[in-house]
Amino acid sequence: MKLFETIVLGCIVFFMGAFLVYGLIEQYPQQVLAFPFTVSALSALFALIRIVEIKLGRHPLQESESLKTVNEGDVSFINSYIFILMILPPLWLLGFELGIPLYILVFCLYFRIRWLTSLSVSLVSYAFIALVFNGILGARLPRGILLPMFV
Structure with missing residues (x-):
């Protein structure tokens, strides 16, 4: 699950970075870019923070043993990520x-x-x-x- 979460967060960082670069290349007016840039930058930042937490072994919300066994093979969890992408x-x-x-x-x-x-x-x-x-x-x-x- 940690590898999958890291991959998804890496995709988020990549796409948010791509959106930021695309917005700069297209040269939209600053008032139009303010909100998307803020959201993209914060999303990328929080995803990077979570990736670092995963790599360091820190888990802010510890799962109980019963939740771990249910979520490991949960197809709906993967489907939710697929629907987001x-x-x-x-x-x-x-x-x-x-x-x-x-x-x-x-x-x-x-x-x-x-x-x-x-x-x-x-x-x-x-x-x-x-x-x-x-x-x-x-x-x-x-x-x-x-x-x-x-x-």
Whole structure:
């Protein structure tokens, strides 16, 4: 479990670093970058701190023996990490504006939430992104690599 946790945390550090570098390369306005940079930098920092704690053998929350035996082979634990990482392909391919609603739709349908509710939540998330980021903030959101081919 420690190796898997270290690998996942290493991926978080890598992707947060990549997002930070991408934001600097794209030269977005500073007011747009303030929140994502803060979140990315803090996420990377806390992940690095946790990696160091794992390597030093420190565990802030000791697990009981019964929890250790249950979690060692727990497939749902690994599935949760896979679902977190599954957001990256839609963001890369379709961009932020369409990738997030598509991810929410697939996530809801996978967990057997009614299709009408899933579609509604997905459409509300699209409307929220369009209103807040495009309308109010006037932010230039990444469009992904496939979206410019169709639009």
